[in-house]
Amino acid sequence: MNNNQLSFSLRHNLPWEITRPVCDMAAFFDYKPSERGRALLTLTRTASGVTAVLEEAGRRVTADVAWSAAAGGLTSGEASRCVKLAVLQAFSALTCRRPQLPWGILTGVRPGKLAHKLLDEGVSAALLPEFLNRKYLLPETQGSLLRDIAVRQKALLPDATRLQDAGIYIGVPYCPSRCGYCSFPAGIVPQDEESQQNFVNLIEQDIQNVVQLLSMHSLSLRSLYIGGGTPTSLGEKAFGGLLRAASRLLAGTGVSEFTVEAGRPDCFSPGKLAAMEAAGVNRISVNPQTFHDGTLKLIGRRHTVTDFYRAYAMVRQSAIPVVNMDLIIGLPQESEADIAYSLEQAKSLAPENLTVHTLTLKRSAPLFGSAMTLDADAAARMVERGRSVAQAMGLAPYYLYRQHYMLGHLANIGYAKPGTESVYNIQMMEERHPVIGIGPASASKAPLADGHHLRKLNMPKNVAVYARSLPELCRKRAALFASNI
Structure with missing residues (x-):
């Protein structure tokens, strides 16, 4: 057939x-x-x-x-x-086939939500892996992983303060170039200073509205995350202005974690790093994705491995204490030996956080439809290799998510040294805490009291539509939280 x-x-x-x-x-x-x-x-x-x-x-x-x-x-x-x-x-x-089911019948992108729900309903942590295996065919190794992550998350963000501990995401929908595996609706950053400044002005207006929302609903801001896209694709003047606005307007909200996604070394600079230090950023993500120049060129990255080392060394000489590093398993033409090499290079640099992704090619990604050069079994072995490397670095898993079209039906797993876990990543992925989205393509999530359902508002992906609709979007976001918190 x-x-x-x-x-x-x-x-x-x-x-x-x-x-x-x-x-x-x-x-x-x-x-x-x-x-x-x-x-x-x-x-x-x-x-x-x-x-x-x-x-x-x-x-x-x-x-x-x-x-x-x-x-x-x-x-x-x-x-x-x-x-x-x-x-x-x-x-x-x-x-007459029995397919491999590394995650049993769990096909959603947030399997941790089920673990939290079952723990809330009284399933004991000790029995959770067996329960998930019996009811959802989840291998007990994965069940134990979900259990450990959920327990760790509950300790970091206690259920008693769940509806008050909020996170803010500021989206910058620009990149210096388009990666072949990326499906994010980002555009190439405009080069003229006026366009960049107009964008920063819009974000500042949005932040001012959110400050009122926080006060109105007595929300405590635990985390602030500036992501994208690539925020550092903005020029130094616009990037500095964005950070100053965020720091100035949100300084009195009690935020304890301030992250900037600086994943692309080709748009990193001493001036941008200085602006982050001045604004109080205490967590930064600098991402190699791979330690092979040939792969970087193949996927559309404009930087080299040497550029990454230079950016990483610059961050290590700064006052920013927590560094995250992303690697991707399954990039085109990479073998198991290539991936193992990248994992060892990451280990030698000793970041506080390491996120091991598995390649996902969504329909809007330029590489969608390309032949995978790493099969599912090899990808699973490399995910396990990532776990072993993280463990050897003293890192423990603290958040996890999956995606459709993911190689081998596997997962993305975030590891961290104890005490350096990203609160924002937990808030965003588990959807049990208020998250307020600012900027194009951001999402606001207002959880219901049961801890398992929420209301959501997505900002438009297009910058012009976002700008034109901002007053009405702010009203809708306020109504979202008024009806849920």
């Missing part, structure tokens, strides 16, 4: 939208949804759970999954779990 025949159509009587969990499971077998699919999948809600019937070319297989009594009935979340298991069993029986 060739790939264009691997399609299925779906029928069901469940009162929830289940297309995504069905498609996520079918994708493990290379089946895609189609109105006239070669296979017919029928899902039926029964008195005790979900039944899946899969028919193709005269063959018919059935799978039954009972809902958990502890779930209180077939709720939306429990229905999704049962549907995934039933679809997985049906396709396994039809194809």
